[in-house]
Amino acid sequence: MSKSNPPPADAAPPPRQARRGHGRVTLQDVAEVAGVTSITVSRYLRDPAVVAAATAARIRDALAQTGYVPNKQAGLLASGRSNIVAALLPNLSNSIFAETAQGLSDVLQAAGYELLIASTGYSLEREEHQLRALLGWHPAALVVTGRRHASGALQLLADAQAAATPVIEVWDHQGSERGQRRARFTQIGFNHREVGRAMAAHLLQAGHRRVAYVDSGVAEDYRAHERGAAFADAARGGGAQVTVLTAPPGDVFEAGRQVLGEIARAAKPGVTAVAFANDHLACGALLEAARRGLQVPAQLALLGFGDFSISRQLSPALSSVQLPRYEIGCETARSLLDALRLGKPAVSVALPWTLAARESTAPA
């Protein structure tokens, strides 16, 4: 497994200063052991069939004997192309984006691509910073979350796209509403305004006329804000009174509890249904309602977003919006692969979601 440095070649003039590697086994080393040149080993690695059977066997032995590990830096630099897809997601601790990452990873890995993931913590500033860092790897394609970016990031993305690097925005899909600017990049996700409207419609349909939306406490969770705005518009349009609250910072379950407390303390009198920016908030509220002896849905209906696995476990089970979390990743990866290998330009896709009506919003 170790590498024997051959004595210096006899005839060659001694180089000014050899700065030989880190003792790692190189293609050269393998080639020497196999009695061929490095290019032959390189070829064997790419496609064993192109070298003679006997040579292949010797190379195989040499490979095993030396424990060769190809140097990706060198390979990528030499080939000029990269098999790296860089993805920027708000976070990974949240199962939402982790599943998207899994989807990307599953499809890309099967195709021999490397996935480089960075998380932005829902900060556009950090996104730009991370993007700059990722760009240093000269990725073959870029995946970012949502359509809002810092201006510097926007410029970098536009430059990349101009240089024929596919760029996909995930977790959003603008559609073709009036007043919406045309999308700059391919989008794979769903329309948050539609979801917001559907959430409002669901509550109105159950007869609620005083409703609230509890927005994410994360300032830069623009998609949550957008759902909230659409929810409020639609509810008002349907003749309801709407209150919009913002979740306090800190543990999200606790935040949900607190908000429910606020609502229950008659600070928001008459509210009979609450929609939340995410299921964690809604679960916190659901548990707090139980603690306070508040009947759900009889006295207060609760509606979540994201359909986390805990939600359907609680009693009453939480109504929520089921999202194509994993599918967004898979679809994006497939799109990217088509673009990279077949030159087929990536096209925006609206992925389906459904509002799962459960007990927490069941009409009386």
Place this chain on the structure above:
Amino acid sequence: MSKSNPPPADAAPPPRQARRGHGRVTLQDVAEVAGVTSITVSRYLRDPAVVAAATAARIRDALAQTGYVPNKQAGLLASGRSNIVAALLPNLSNSIFAETAQGLSDVLQAAGYELLIASTGYSLEREEHQLRALLGWHPAALVVTGRRHASGALQLLADAQAAATPVIEVWDHQGSERGQRRARFTQIGFNHREVGRAMAAHLLQAGHRRVAYVDSGVAEDYRAHERGAAFADAARGGGAQVTVLTAPPGDVFEAGRQVLGEIARAAKPGVTAVAFANDHLACGALLEAARRGLQVPAQLALLGFGDFSISRQLSPALSSVQLPRYEIGCETARSLLDALRLGKPAVSVALPWTLAARESTAPA
């Protein structure tokens, strides 16, 4: 932002075949704009103070004008050293390991290192595969989870360590128990046998004499198995009868529910306390107990592991083991940085955990 290819040099003989890059801006391009050579720009990038003020200003302009993004492949290849730390974790969707990743990332990024993460899905086979792939980046250090690895992976890790690449095993710490082989690599985590014993002690102390351990349904979650074995040993040693069950596959909350069903259906008569491999299982059981009208802890005490944020929200609140999830990441990163920059060999650390006793195991 775009790059102007200068006309070919006048005197030089034309190269056989130019294979100029992908249109990306290089150090060379910046240098031309600034009227210096590439090495000067390189120096400026490393430390702006080493070039003359006037030169620095010109370079700064050129940098901005060209939108230069350094090529990491080339830089790493040339310098021979890498600022990459590669980490292999069982998964990222689970908040447990995501927090460790966050800890690693936070500390490493501040120090200018890159974190490359791959997930193994709790499969040693996948771990070996992923390790091989990561090694291609020639990382400066390696982080793996636990002390069990496929034999091939073990060999790769040993080789890396022999080549002075620090290797740290996280989420485990063997300590110096009898019958335990000495650790091969630095370990940063905690002792799962100790935790298993503490869980047993906690239940025995509350007076339970018939207890059960619900092991993880994930076959290769060796740490959970180890806690279970230690739990059983300790409980038996304390004079209790022990049943060990294994969670069925599928949704973890559902698995917890099912297992509780099994226990409640008098299939395991007399069991008064159950410890679980993780909080999700325990939460599922807690919710199922409520559904069945089984009093917790009066009729059945439940004890989790991991202290997920939902656990303390349920009623009764779940007793659980609080883990240094984030700290494992930070401490590992710090250790690695010391090893890489100061040459200080990484040393194993047992990080503290605590058993948070809540209502679900409160003695009558």
Place this chain on the structure above:
DNA sequence: TTGTAAGCGTTATCAA
């Protein structure tokens, strides 16, 4: 089927 030469974009070394 295999080899030679050149080059990928950067940094280390030495010289000026």
Place this chain on the structure above:
DNA sequence: TTGATAACGCTTACAA
């Protein structure tokens, strides 16, 4: 303070 030159380990293009 700046530059020339040679690597780093691999792949492309072309020749044999």
